[in-house]
Amino acid sequence: MTVTAARALTSAMACFVGIGLPSTAANLARRTHAPGLWMIYESGTLGAEPDTLPLSIGDGILAETADSVVSVPEIFNYWLQPGRIDVGFLGAAQIDRHGNINTTVIGAYDDPKVRLPGAGGAPEIAASCREVVVIVRQSRRTFVESVDFVTSVGHGRGPGDRDRLGLRGAGPTRVITDLGVLEPAPDSRELTLASVHPGVTLDDVRAATGWDLATAPDLTVTPEPRPAELAALRDLTRS
Amino acid sequence: MILPLEEAVGELVHDGDTVALEGFTHLIPVAAGHEIIRQGRRDLTLVRMTPDIVYDRMIGAGCARKLVFSWGGNPGVGSLHRFRDAVQNGWPVPLEIEEHSHAGMANRYVAGASGLPFAVLRGYNGTDLVGRTDGIATVECPFTGELLTAVPALNPDVTVVHAQRADRAGNVQLWGITGVQKEAVLAARRSLVTVEEVVDELAPVPGQVLLPARVVTAVAEVPGGAAPSYAHGYYARDNAAYQAWDDVSRDRDRFAQWLDTQIAPVGAADSEEQVRP
Numbered sequence: 001m002t003v004t005a006a007r008a009l010t011s012a013m014a015c016f017v018g019i020g021l022p023s024t025a026a027n028l029a030r031r032t033h034a035p036g037l038w039m040i041y042e043s044g045t046l047g048a049e050p051d052t053l054p055l056s057i058g059d060g061i062l063a064e065t066a067d068s069v070v071s072v073p074e075i076f077n078y079w080l081q082p083g084r085i086d087v088g089f090l091g092a093a094q095i096d097r098h099g100n101i102n103t104t105v106i107g108a109y110d111d112p113k114v115r116l117p118g119a120g121g122a123p124e125i126a127a128s129c130r131e132v133v134v135i136v137r138q139s140r141r142t143f144v145e146s147v148d149f150v151t152s153v154g155h156g157r158g159p160g161d162r163d164r165l166g167l168r169g170a171g172p173t174r175v176i177t178d179l180g181v182l183e184p185a186p187d188s189r190e191l192t193l194a195s196v197h198p199g200v201t202l203d204d205v206r207a208a209t210g211w212d213l214a215t216a217p218d219l220t221v222t223p224e225p226r227p228a229e230l231a232a233l234r235d236l237t238r239s
Numbered sequence: 240m241i242l243p244l245e246e247a248v249g250e251l252v253h254d255g256d257t258v259a260l261e262g263f264t265h266l267i268p269v270a271a272g273h274e275i276i277r278q279g280r281r282d283l284t285l286v287r288m289t290p291d292i293v294y295d296r297m298i299g300a301g302c303a304r305k306l307v308f309s310w311g312g313n314p315g316v317g318s319l320h321r322f323r324d325a326v327q328n329g330w331p332v333p334l335e336i337e338e339h340s341h342a343g344m345a346n347r348y349v350a351g352a353s354g355l356p357f358a359v360l361r362g363y364n365g366t367d368l369v370g371r372t373d374g375i376a377t378v379e380c381p382f383t384g385e386l387l388t389a390v391p392a393l394n395p396d397v398t399v400v401h402a403q404r405a406d407r408a409g410n411v412q413l414w415g416i417t418g419v420q421k422e423a424v425l426a427a428r429r430s431l432v433t434v435e436e437v438v439d440e441l442a443p444v445p446g447q448v449l450l451p452a453r454v455v456t457a458v459a460e461v462p463g464g465a466a467p468s469y470a471h472g473y474y475a476r477d478n479a480a481y482q483a484w485d486d487v488s489r490d491r492d493r494f495a496q497w498l499d500t501q502i503a504p505v506g507a508a509d510s511e512e513q514v515r516p
Contacts, residue, residue, distance in 0.1 A: 056314035058264020120310035153365035
């Protein structure tokens with residue numbers, strides 16, 4: 001999953017990175033095929049090049065290795081909002097068939113089953129990056145018919161919704177999980193299975209999806225991680 | 240004005256105040272938060288973009304009536320259990336929440352610092368935060384007609400931040416990840432800056448005096464006052480402490496024990512003195 005997510009990035013990109021799996025994937029990309037990747041963390045570090053994985057978005061190593069460190073209002077107003085960031089990497093507690101993301105609450109807002117951390121920078125990342133890649137482990141708890149709370153808008157309720165809402169980026173173009181890769185169908189904007197990881201069956205993915213999952217017409221098997229990628233990942237997560 | 244921390248908190252933070260302790264992962268004014276607990280403040284509206292373990296402690300200690308925030312978690316570790324307990328179970332007191340996105344909060348401070356009634360941003364559209372949170376409104380651009388989001392200015396009664404250094408006049412040097420501290424101080428009616436050290440003369444480094452003395456109400460010298468977060472150039476983040484907090488905070492009794500042993504109440508030392516023969 002992490003290797004597949006890393007492959008979504010190129011050296012030419014500016015990437016808005018969240019902590020956790022997104023950060024691991026972005027750092028892996030920078031250490032393998034995308035050394036020029038410009039990583040931005042919402043704490044205000046532009047072009048961070050950490051030697052080790054930061055534990056938080058404001059780790060000192062990010063500030064020490066960054067091209068520039070700017071304030072939080074600046075990161076959102078000057079960098080994210082005008083569309084200067086190519087790709088936003090997001091996680092999710094719940095994601096629905098149209099790629100809408102919940103990181104706020106499971107259950108009713110006023111009487112929550114589980115209170116989650118909340119929005120953070122995700123709504124604006126989802127609204128303003130040219131595209132969004134979501135990295136999340138797949139299960140029926142996570143992949144739900146409709147999310148309990150829309151923290152960040154994916155494709156709304158379908159075609160045209162992003163335009164109608166005035167959201168500038170393309171929204172989630174890929175959802176990368178531990179089972180496969182999902183992409184929005186061009187017509188319905190519904191997440192459909194584009195590839196399955198080696199050793200995973202279509203039934204496995206369907207069993208872990210809370211809606212009637214469609215497959216892309218050209219469903220493929222995700223390319224295996226290369227030894228160099230796995231070695232770099234091991235090196236990164238060990239440090 | 241240079242004051243001891245106890246005196247500064249006593250003078251500047253009152254029951255019922257709207258209080259912002261800011262610091263975006265870096266330079267979090269943890270010691271000042273502990274002093275607020277120690278002095279038994281109640282009914283505070285706590286404001287902070289990223290309430291983390293210092294607010295978990297203040298909420299668990301019953302200081303807060305309301306929390307205004309955009310992301311509440313233990314960074315890199317997981318959930319805030321005292322915050323969750325207050326929201327889900329009303330323990331130790333019910334906690335009202337008002338939640339925003341980071342961009343929304345940052346812009347609310349910018350409006351507050353700018354002396355404007357609201358700020359404009361492109362965002363929030365389509366999210367369930369609209370309608371849940373008062374003060375997320377739609378405004379039409381008078382030039383293009385584009386529909387944008389307006390968020391109201393945030394003007395805390397008092398903002399508390401931590402910084403590396405200040406001089407005796409109260410000019411504050413703060414560098415590294417500067418977060419939203421400048422805006423939060425400029426937006427506030429009063430401000431307290433705790434610093435690693437007070438020096439006779441600040442080495443002149445252009446751009447590092449983030450807060451000129453005239454916007455700082457009081458400075459308190461509190462070495463290590465940001466720990467377990469970090470102070471760039473002074474000490475690193477104590478990641479183990481963040482992980483250890485997860486265990487302590489999961490359980491009400493363990494938390495109460497932590498509070499009793501780590502945050503001695505004001506005057507406890509004095510009264511012990513008095514009962515001694």
